[in-house]
Each structure stands twice: as structure tokens, then as C-alpha cells.
Amino acid sequence: MTAAATPSPAPAHRQQGRKLRIAVVGAGYWGPNLARNLQASPDWDLVAICDLDLARARKLAASLGEIPVVESLDELLDTFDVDAVAIATPARTHYGTVMTALRAGKHVLVEKPLADSRAHGVEMVETAEANGLVLMADHTYCYTPAVLKMQELVQSGSLGDILYVDSTRINLGLVQPDVDVFWDLAPHDLSILDFILPGGLNPSEVSAFGADPLGTGRDCVGHLNFRLANDATAHVHVNWLSPTKIRQMVIGGSQRTLVWDDLNPQQRLSVYDRGVSLDRQPQSIGEKTSTAVSYRLGDTWSPALPEREALSQVVEELATCIRSGRPARTGGASGLRVLSVLEAVTRSLSRSGQASQVEGSGLADAGAERAR
Known part of the structure; x- marks a missing residue:
């Protein structure tokens, strides 16, 4: 690993008592959403937009009040005194862009997935930690009122022991030029599971099955399966080719x-006091066949949720972490756990769905990997 330059510590006045200064790198699909929320935030002063496509950058800048525009990250870092950069560029560019910013002593918010490989993600996380910088993955769904409530219900034990998770994220398009449907859509569901499950996302192995019926050169339809704690199971279905759009997760x-239905604003969450119960817990495998099964039919309720934009909470979290020095709730380690599962998915696909081990997301594993 290339040694990272150690930046001079930021003066205390740069982190307390004033707005933090930030620039957005990438003015394509997601950059405008980040820029709009940063511009509206009481925590941030949006000082520049950076994009190779200057016309696109200028159009975004004009919509926000004529923010300065630069073409390259090097020009940005040479021209503007910023505390942080928000990166909304394709995954293949994340490693180089993030490492340049970290080596310049800047905190970083980066769009999902964290990087294009686990090895790159490990180096990014290590560099941020070594230099005392915040590296935060923009796992936006984790800051929605619905997912925050899901985390509360799961981790408080309101659902009991988790038996299964069944997640569906399907819609028509967009077929991406550089990643398959797993790398495009599954990070949303994986990051949610990492956020809400006690202990985070930590499967030992995954099995993935994909299909490319259009001949695009990458899987457009996919199914991902893995075990959770206590012999629970998780299934994630992703699809670019569905004429209907579904974003739903069932946690039994x-x-x-x-049940989370993200496309139902009137009732995004429903909690069912219904299920299957055993009259008594079997003591052996043989007893399972003779144990009586009963069905529980209780009430259904929908928690009241506030309406607020998740990205406003993302940029607030970034500012809070910089000022307090605490890790982000969706920090580099979270991004690395998601990345580790995605890499295992790719290996499983190359082996016709055979189970593939997930490399550990802890940084202790990184040293062992480099030593091999």
C-alpha cells in the first residue's frame, strides 16, 4: 500500500463555531441532490462544483446561485480551502478521487458503493483512520425515517428473533455501462441490513444467480441469498427489466x-402481529416433524413517521462527525462490509451460483490479506 501523506491537523476554529466548507465532485445524476442539500444546510458552505463536463457543472452551479466551477479535483484542492468533499462520480473513480482528497487532509462523503474493489476500500478506510479524517459512505436510505424506525424495532427486540429477510428492488432501467444489477441496486438493501441488524452485515458466504436475457454483457436480473445469525436467511432480488417498480423489504x-414499502408514502411501514408458532420448541431434529404448528392472527399497525429528506440528515451527520470526531453511522467500515458482500457476489456469479466466502470487513483482515 502506498504510504499516505499525513496532513497538518485542522485548526480548532475550522471545526467549531462556523460553517464547514465543502465542494461537490460530480454534477451528474446524484451530485445535484447533494449540492442542493448542502446549499440548504445550516452546517455547510458549498464553495465549488467540480466536474469534467464544465457545461454540466455550470448548469448546476447556476441553479444554486452561481457557485464557482472547476474542471479537476487538483484544481479544486489548489484553489479552494475546503474541509470536505462530497464525491458523486462512478464507482470506478472512487478510489483515486477519495485517496487524493484524503491525502490532502479533507474529510470525504462518497456515493455508494464505497469503491470498485474491497482492496481499494480497505486502503481508503485505513488512510482515513490514520489521518484522523471522516470517511462516510452515502448510504442514503439509512437516514430515512422509515429505516431509522426499522432499526429501532429490530434492535429493540420488538420483532423477536429474526427468522428471514426478503427484499425486492426492481424497476425498468437504467442498465448501467460499467456495473451489473447487483453492484447498482443491491448496495441499497445491503446497507440497510448492515444498519438495522444487530452486529451489522456479516454473512460468511453468499450465493448469487444472475441473468442477462438482453445480451448487454452484464447481469440485468439477479437473486442473492445468504445466512444471517441463528440460521435465519436473507434473499435480495434485483432487476433492471421489470415494467413495475417495487422497493419492498419483509423482515420476519x-x-x-x-413490511417496508418505500413507494407507499401513506404507509411505508406495517407491523403484523401475525405469524407461525410452534406450540413448544423441539428438543431434537426428530421432534421437529411431530411438533404442532399454530398460526397467530393479531393486529396490524403502522408507525407514524416524520416526513423529511434523507440527504439533509446525511449532510448533517457528516458535519456532526467532523465536529465531534466520532465515526459516521454509515462510515467506511459499513461501506467495506457492503463491498465485501458485493465482491463475494461477483465470485459466486463466476462459479454458476456456487457459494462464495465473504472476506472479513475488519481492518485486521487487511494486513493478513497483504501478507499472503
Whole structure:
């Protein structure tokens, strides 16, 4: 690994008592959303937009009040005194862009996935930690009121023991030029699971099956399966070719079942006091066949949720972490766990769905990997 330059510590006045200064790198699909929320935030002063396509950058800048525009990250870092950069560029560019910013002593918010490989992600996380910088993955869904409530219900034990997770994220397009449907859509569901499950996302192995019926050169339809703790199971279905759009996750517990329907603003969450129960817990495998099964039919309720834009909470979290020095709730380690699963998915696909081990997301594993 290339040694990272150690930046001079930021003066205390740069982190307390004033707005933090930030630039957005990437003015394509997601950059405008980041720029708009940063511009509206009381924590941030948006000082520049950076994009290779200057016309696109100028159009975004004009919509926000004529923010300065630069063409390259080097020009940005040479011209503007910023505390952080928000990166919304393709995954293949994340490693170089993030490492340049970190080596310049800047905190970083980066769009999902964290990087294009686990090895790059490990180096990014290590560099941020070594230099005392915040590296935060923009796992936006984790800051929505619905997912925050899901985390509360799961981790408080309201659902009981988790028995299964079944997640569906399908729609028509967009077929991406550089990644398959797993790398494009599954990070959303994987990051949500990492956020809400006690202990985070930590499967030992995954099995993935994909299809490319249009001959695009990359999987457009996919199914991902893996085990959770206590012999629970998780399934994620992703699809670019569906004429209908579905964003739904079902989390079945031993006491209650939670259904998240992101496209139903009137009732995004439903909690069902319904399920299947055993009259008594079997003591052996042989007893399972003779244990009586009963069905529980109870009430259904929908938690009240505030309406607020998740990205406003993302940029607030970034500012809070910089000022307090605490890790982000979706920090580099979270991004690395998601990245580790995605790499295992790719290996499984190359082996016709055979189970593939997931490399550990802890940084202790990184040293062992480099030593091999």
C-alpha cells in the first residue's frame, strides 16, 4: 500500500463555531441532490462544483446561485480551502478521487458503493483512520425515517428473533455501462441490513444467480441469498427489466413481521402481529416433524413517521462527525462490509451460483490479506 501523506491537523476554529466548507465532485445524476442539500444546510458552505463536463457543472452551479466551477479535483484542492468533499462520480473513480482528497487532509462523503474493489476500500478506510479524517459512505436510505424506525424495532427486540429477510428492488432501467444489477441496486438493501441488524452485515458466504436475457454483457436480473445469525436467511432480488417498480423489504420475526414499502408514502411501514408458532420448541431434529404448528392472527399497525429528506440528515451527520470526531453511522467500515458482500457476489456469479466466502470487513483482515 502506498504510504499516505499525513496532513497538518485542522485548526480548532475550522471545526467549531462556523460553517464547514465543502465542494461537490460530480454534477451528474446524484451530485445535484447533494449540492442542493448542502446549499440548504445550516452546517455547510458549498464553495465549488467540480466536474469534467464544465457545461454540466455550470448548469448546476447556476441553479444554486452561481457557485464557482472547476474542471479537476487538483484544481479544486489548489484553489479552494475546503474541509470536505462530497464525491458523486462512478464507482470506478472512487478510489483515486477519495485517496487524493484524503491525502490532502479533507474529510470525504462518497456515493455508494464505497469503491470498485474491497482492496481499494480497505486502503481508503485505513488512510482515513490514520489521518484522523471522516470517511462516510452515502448510504442514503439509512437516514430515512422509515429505516431509522426499522432499526429501532429490530434492535429493540420488538420483532423477536429474526427468522428471514426478503427484499425486492426492481424497476425498468437504467442498465448501467460499467456495473451489473447487483453492484447498482443491491448496495441499497445491503446497507440497510448492515444498519438495522444487530452486529451489522456479516454473512460468511453468499450465493448469487444472475441473468442477462438482453445480451448487454452484464447481469440485468439477479437473486442473492445468504445466512444471517441463528440460521435465519436473507434473499435480495434485483432487476433492471421489470415494467413495475417495487422497493419492498419483509423482515420476519418470531413475534412480529415488519413490511417496508418505500413507494407507499401513506404507509411505508406495517407491523403484523401475525405469524407461525410452534406450540413448544423441539428438543431434537426428530421432534421437529411431530411438533404442532399454530398460526397467530393479531393486529396490524403502522408507525407514524416524520416526513423529511434523507440527504439533509446525511449532510448533517457528516458535519456532526467532523465536529465531534466520532465515526459516521454509515462510515467506511459499513461501506467495506457492503463491498465485501458485493465482491463475494461477483465470485459466486463466476462459479454458476456456487457459494462464495465473504472476506472479513475488519481492518485486521487487511494486513493478513497483504501478507499472503
